Each structure stands twice: as C-alpha cells, then as structure tokens.
Amino acid sequence: MPAAAARCGPLLLRRHPAPRLAATRRSLSSTSSSGMRCVSAATGGEERRSPAYGGLLLDAGGTLLQLARPVAETYAFLGRRYGVRKREEQIMEGFKRAFSAPWPKTLRYQGDGRPFWRIVVAESTDCTSNDYFEEVYQYYAHGDAWRLPPGAYKTLRDLKDAGVKLAVVSNFDTRLRKLLKDLHISDMFDAIVVSSEVGHEKPAPEIFKTALDQIGVEASKAVHVGDDETADKAGANAIGLECWLWGEDVKAFPEIRDRILARDPQ
Template sequence: MRAPLSWVLWDVKDTLLKVRLSVGEQYCKEAVKMDLTISPVEVNAAFRQAYQHYSSTYPNYGLAQGLHGQSWWMGVVRDTFARCRVQDPALLNKMAENLYHNFSNSENWEVFPDSEKALKSCSSLGLKLGVVSNFDSRLEGILRVCGLLSHFSFLVTSEEAGVAKPTPAIFLQALQKCGVPAASVAHIGDHYVNDYLTSRSVGIHGFLLDRHNQNHPNVPQEHRLSSLEELPSLLRLHMD
C-alpha cells in the first residue's frame, strides 16, 4: 500500500523567488555609491570567476576551513571587485559588508507570481511544508521580508546543516524533521541534480520545476512542472 503524502519540501532560489537584478547591476549600484564606475558586464564576468573559485576552494561557505556564510560572501565580493581593478582594502571591505546586508532586503528579491498561491494550495490540501536550500543563515530573514516564512514548519539550509546539495545527507536531515518516511514526502526544485536526482536518491518524490522549458529527456513528464500552478493537481495524485 502506497504511503500517503504528508509533507512538501521546497528549494527557494529560482524556485520560489529570484534575484531581482543581475549581480552585475546590484554590485554596480553599490560601486556608484563609492564613486566607482564599473560596467555590469565586467562585474558579472568577474563575479562568475570569483564565485567559481570560492565554491571549489571553500565549498558550502567554507565551513570546513573555518569560514561561515558572511565571511564567505564578503570574500566573493572582495574578489569580484579586485578582478575589476579595485585595490583599496578598506573600500573592498565596505562594499562587501554593504552588499552582504543588502541581499537580506526584499528590494533585492522577487517572488515568482505563482509561489504564494502554490504554497497556500499545499496547505489547503493538508500538507505541511519545509525548506531544503543551499543557502546561508540569511534565508529565514529573506523569506520573512518576502512574506513567505509563515508557510514553513522548518528550514534546513546548507550552512546550518553542514552539508549541501547534492549530498543526500541534507535531505536526510529534513526527513528527520518531517518525522515520516521518505515515501510520504515530495520535493520541488529547479535544479536537475541538486533537487530532482538527489531527493529521489533517498526515496523522496522529487519534482523538477522547469520554468524555462529546458530539455530534460531523463525526467518523466509526470515529474516535471513548467509552472507551480500545475503543482496542486500533481500532488493530489499522490494523496489519493
């Protein structure tokens, strides 16, 4: 007999909300305050390089090397601007600190139009909701200022958990909080490996949110959503 669905776990970034402007645009807004003129295109390219360097050298916010979310992100910002020929250490630190706090504000995040309705629909079906996200300690505050926090019974961030997707252990921590078997849990996320494959590897009903209609030939149609508006009817199939 199939276990009834009782929980839905959620990814956050690019699933429920997204960064409102490009990183280059947001970083350049801060640079202008410091009387610096840098093009968003140059900053975007520098950010990609800095982010890749820090992600490979100091994975999951560098927790294993004694870093944490804030120090990691400030390092990424400093490295980004340093690649754009900004050399003043005090200026680099000031911009890094400002941007770290700026990304906690609702002005820098945009909630997708279908997110709120989907979360409410899940609750109306009697399902409990939690978050599993590769994110730092700012996530709770960001969800609060974006008006989404009240929907969730718990949050598991990679900084708090000490492990990040696609490591299955982060989903196992979430399952402990759910207190039910994996077969009674669904997960919604936009990343094929981190969200879809990893959740399914531990027995969770993983569904891939594909807002941009990318071709994922290995994902059955019944596991794929082009919009969160499709979610309630999909979940009902696992509740009957």
C-alpha cells in the same frame, strides 16, 4: 547550487537599512503523510481527492526566492561610489566564476556566509572595499531585494490547506530564516533546513533526510523542487526522493500545486 548562482546570489543581513541604504533601494526601484486530508483542490465544488504527495521540499535561492533585479545590475549600481566601473556582463562573468570555483572548506556558507560572499563580490567587481562589501551584503538582507515567483504564495497556502507538509531545504547561510519572514512565508513551512545550520549541503543525503524527518514524511511520498541538476535532482534522487527541476520539469508554482493535488494543469 552553482548553476543557480546567476539567478540568486543570496547576500543577506539586518532588518532596518541605514538611511543611505534606504535611499539606494528607492533608486533601484525607480530604475502522502499521516493526517493528510482529502480536500478540494480548488473552489467551485470540484471532486475531492487526496494529494498525490504528502510532502513538498523547496530549494530557496533560484526557486522559491528570485532576485528583484539582476545581480550584476545591483553590484554595478552600488559600486559606483566605490569606483566600480566594470560592465555588467563582466560582473556577471566574475560572479559565475567565483560561485562555481572549488571551495576548500566543508561548507560554503559558514554561519553568516561572509568569507564566501566577500570573495564573490571582490571577484565580480575587482573592488575589495569593505564598505562596498557591507553595502552589498546588507542590501540582500531584506525581502525587498527579492521576490516570490507568481502564484507562489497561493500555491503554498493551497497545499498547506490540503494537508501537504512543506519544507525549505537550502544551501544558504543563517540569514535565510529572517529573509523568509520578511517575505511573509516562514510560517507556511513545517521545517526550514539550512545547510549552514545542519552542517551538510546539497547534494548530501543528510540535508534531505533531516527535512523529511522534521516533516514526518517518507522520501517515497514527497517531492523536491529545485533548480540545480546536481545539488537538487541528483541529491534528492539518491535517497529515493522525486525531484522536479525548476524551469524544466515545472515552470510555475500553480503547476506544482496542480501536480501535487492531482489536478490536470489548466
């Protein structure tokens, strides 16, 4: 998900922050498949229709999950105590450069992703302090560092109620499951497929096929929504799976709901 790096940067870890980290947070805050049912797409007695798709696959970082604050702002704020003096524009340039650089290993996110993210943080800030890295890493481990796009929760609930199978398909490390729980949406999904767990990263066809197998929906009857032209769109299309690019083909979660439930967007 290289193109999504500037918007997501998924650095994640434990459930309860240390007192110093909690104080940091306060400071930042101050500054169609079998079993498908024909249901109403909305309340108010509208005509009942079958969903246009039996399954929805969603990218995580940059699509379903958005940063509560820009990554450069957070890196700079947390780095003050460690001597980070780079301007936010410079931090962002370094972040993009590190994120898009070729990775010599098969997967960027091995296990918890620490080796990769350590390089990203150092390249972004020129700071190699392990304490600084740990603070950044742990900050992004919690749901309050992230947010759902407007209408996402209701969209997922409406689609699930309509019988649409839901899956997350993400190039991410093993902390994603905990993050989805923090945001109270993990139970919405019939499958959560994480690259570091299955050993394949988008655009590899295997990761999409794994998700489709887990939700029991054929590629021709599902749609994937993600924010990267190569990892998401090209990868999905290669196995006959339709893909809507977030921010281009669809720009809001209610629009995703309306298209899947065969309603004309209001």
